[in-house]
Amino acid sequence: xxxxxxxxxxxxxxxxxxxxxxxxxxxxxxxxxxxxxxxxxxxxxxxxxxxxxxxxxxxxxxxxxxxxxxxxxxxxxxxxxxxxxxxxxxxxxxxxxxxxxxxxxxxxxxxxxxxxxxxxxxxxxxxxxxxxxxxxxxxxxxxxxxxxxxxxxxxxxxxxxxxxxxxxxxxxxxxxxxxxxxxxxxxxxxxxxxxxxxxxxxxxxxxxxxxxxxxxxxxxxxxxxxxxxxxxxxxxxxxxxxxxxxxxxx
Amino acid sequence: xxxxxxxxxxxxxxxxxxxxxxxxxxxxxxxxxxxxxxxxxxxxxxxxxxxxxxxxxxxxxxxxxxxxxxxxxxxxxxxxxxxxxxxxxxxxxxxxxxxxxxxxxxxxxxxxxxxxxxxxxxxxxxxxxxxxxxxxxxxxxxxxxxxxxxxxxxxxxxxxxxxxxxxxxxxxxxxxxxxxxxxxxxxxxxxxxxxxxxxxxxxxxxxxxxxxxxxxxxxxxxxxxxxxxxxxxxxxxxxxxxxxxxxxxxxxxxxxxxxxxxxxxxxxxxxxxxxxxxxxxxxxxxxxxxxxxxxxxxxxxxxxxxxxxxxxxxxxxxx
Numbered sequence: 001x002x003x004x005x006x007x008x009x010x011x012x013x014x015x016x017x018x019x020x021x022x023x024x025x026x027x028x029x030x031x032x033x034x035x036x037x038x039x040x041x042x043x044x045x046x047x048x049x050x051x052x053x054x055x056x057x058x059x060x061x062x063x064x065x066x067x068x069x070x071x072x073x074x075x076x077x078x079x080x081x082x083x084x085x086x087x088x089x090x091x092x093x094x095x096x097x098x099x100x101x102x103x104x105x106x107x108x109x110x111x112x113x114x115x116x117x118x119x120x121x122x123x124x125x126x127x128x129x130x131x132x133x134x135x136x137x138x139x140x141x142x143x144x145x146x147x148x149x150x151x152x153x154x155x156x157x158x159x160x161x162x163x164x165x166x167x168x169x170x171x172x173x174x175x176x177x178x179x180x181x182x183x184x185x186x187x188x189x190x191x192x193x194x195x196x197x198x199x200x201x202x203x204x205x206x207x208x209x210x211x212x213x214x215x216x217x218x219x220x221x222x223x224x225x226x227x228x229x230x231x232x233x234x235x236x237x238x239x240x241x242x243x244x245x246x247x248x249x250x
Numbered sequence: 251x252x253x254x255x256x257x258x259x260x261x262x263x264x265x266x267x268x269x270x271x272x273x274x275x276x277x278x279x280x281x282x283x284x285x286x287x288x289x290x291x292x293x294x295x296x297x298x299x300x301x302x303x304x305x306x307x308x309x310x311x312x313x314x315x316x317x318x319x320x321x322x323x324x325x326x327x328x329x330x331x332x333x334x335x336x337x338x339x340x341x342x343x344x345x346x347x348x349x350x351x352x353x354x355x356x357x358x359x360x361x362x363x364x365x366x367x368x369x370x371x372x373x374x375x376x377x378x379x380x381x382x383x384x385x386x387x388x389x390x391x392x393x394x395x396x397x398x399x400x401x402x403x404x405x406x407x408x409x410x411x412x413x414x415x416x417x418x419x420x421x422x423x424x425x426x427x428x429x430x431x432x433x434x435x436x437x438x439x440x441x442x443x444x445x446x447x448x449x450x451x452x453x454x455x456x457x458x459x460x461x462x463x464x465x466x467x468x469x470x471x472x473x474x475x476x477x478x479x480x481x482x483x484x485x486x487x488x489x490x491x492x493x494x495x496x497x498x499x500x501x502x503x504x505x506x507x508x509x510x511x512x513x514x515x516x517x518x519x520x521x522x523x524x525x526x527x528x529x530x531x532x533x534x535x536x537x538x539x540x541x542x543x544x545x546x547x548x549x550x551x552x553x554x555x556x557x558x559x560x561x562x563x564x565x566x567x568x569x
Contacts, residue, residue, distance in 0.1 A: 088444055
């Protein structure tokens with residue numbers, strides 16, 4: 001489904017990511033791990049068009065996507081969350097999801113300005129779709145809260161909900177469990193599995209929490225200094241001596 | 251249209267406002283001087299509300315709003331003068347008004363496309379420069395009357411035609427408030443809150459930045475047209491950056507992204523200089539001081555304790 005070949009980006013003299021290969025099959029839960037500064041988030045930014053790769057290719061379902069803008073890439077079917085939460089904090093929880101339904105439910109500007117010409121019907125449709133997604137994350141009872149006022153864990157969940165609302169085929173999660181306690185992490189693991197099955201998703205996630213990674217990922221890649229150190233099943237990778245050295249030192 | 255409690259309250263407020271002004275005009279309570287302020291108040295409300303779309307909801311500072319106003323004012327005035335002998339005054343006025351708005355919106359597009367790549371301070375400076383360029387061009391051209399200005403504009407939108415002006419103002423407010431609570435409005439607000447996230451969920455940032463700019467410019471043009479047909483004589487110097495700043499002050503005082511706030515502050519700040527007229531030479535000094543005090547009260551820890559501000563907030567949530 002997603003295939004990166006020889007992917008690389010250079011900032012001045014620094015090769016942040018270098019000849020990185022990735023092959024994710026449909027329906028897979030794939031983990032991307034590595035020490036701090038290894039280039040994991042840079043890979044996400046390359047995949048979503050925030051950065052343009054200096055070398056290599058990215059293909060989604062065989063179609064070349066590098067060089068496209070983040071907006072185009074989202075419309076093609078890749079959605080993401082951010083390591084440092086980026087919600088629309090002055091908008092309500094419901095509106096955060098509704099704005100992501102932008103491409104799914106459409107009506108003309110004239111309807112927007114007059115609140116007529118099918119406006120109510122379309123808005124109702126959006127409300128229902130958004131509430132359905134919020135229910136998955138048990139956020140539906142908070143739909144009128146300003147998203148900036150949500151507790152941290154729920155903000156992370158809302159970000160996933162918002163990404164889901166764009167109906168992606170590939171979901172990129174950047175440290176979804178960061179700042180969560182073990183119980184919340186447990187619950188999140190369950191939710192991630194659920195949404196994959198329910199929405200037929202392929203998921204690529206970056207995570208530091210080894211328990212989460214080993215628990216739900218079917219395959220892992222380890223990045224270190226912008227290059228791939230190892231890849232394989234979680235048990236293979238986590239017992240790889242090179243990986244252990246990269247994390248813990250000699 | 252959704253008929254709920256909020257809509258009914260808003261309609262009642264509008265009708266009350268209309269009745270109040272109607273009674274004030276016809277009962278003779280108001281002096282000529284205050285009567286002549288009624289249309290400028292409506293014009294300023296329209297300017298403030300439309301600028302709020304760009305500044306409060308899109309989150310971009312625009313210092314060229316008076317430029318769009320001047321395009322609307324001049325184009326409508328020229329059309330109105332040309333049509334004054336051939337068409338009935340009301341029809342000529344509406345054609346002029348519409349053309350003023352459309353032309354201003356067109357200029358909003360012209361300026362919007364290149365500058366949407368800029369953001370923050372850079373965009374503010376470019377819009378400021380744009381306003382000054384428009385002023386200079388109008389000053390230079392022959393058919394606009396140069397620096398002497400354009401006179402003998404039919405006085406259609408003065409207080410005697412208050413009903414028309416009021417309806418146009420209400421339509422402006424309703425259209426912009428509706429826009430904000432819609433699919434397109436949410437896209438605009440998402441760009442303000444976090445443009446990177448907005449891109450990541452497939453919002454076309456450039457398109458919505460330009461749309462917000464164009465819509466705001468269009469309504470500023472209509473406001474300019476009302477203004478031109480109210481005063482009868484317009485000069486380029488009226489539409490300088492001071493006017494743009496004045497509009498921005500309405501928006502900032504009323505609260506970014508708060509439409510009722512913009513309306514209230516436009517009313518107060520249009521009336522204030524008249525109330526201070528007695529102070530003669532100290533007038534502008536007092537105006538500035540009152541402005542500073544209002545800003546401090548409006549944006550401080552007193553915020554929650556101030557009832558005035560609470561009403562602002564409440565009204566804001568209603569929109």
